[in-house]
Amino acid sequence: MTGIRRCGKSSLLDLYHEHLLQEGVLPENIIHMNLEPLRYSELKPLQSINDNYEKIILSMDRSFIQSYEGIRSINLIDWLIA
Helix, strand or coil: CCCCCCCCHHHHHHHHHHHHHHCCCCHHHCCCCCCCCHHHHHCHHHHCCCCCCCEEEEECCCCCCCEECCEEEEEHHHHHHC
16 A cells, blocks of 8 residues: 555554454454554654754764654764764
8 A cells, every 4th residue: 555644554554454353364364564664653752843843863874864754864973064
């Protein structure tokens, strides 16, 4: 299933998971995986901050995403030099 972020894809799949269980499908025959990286779940507290405030993460990890739902990631070294 594809779609834009936060449009209800996971909720729909959760409902279908429950439907399969109600129809008698054994839990061991259902694969339910959350493919969202742990890093995104670590950002949830920042997402709850009012959007009137800039949200920035300083990180040493250059492979970290640059922007995620209004949260900017800046490499610490680049930030110190700028």
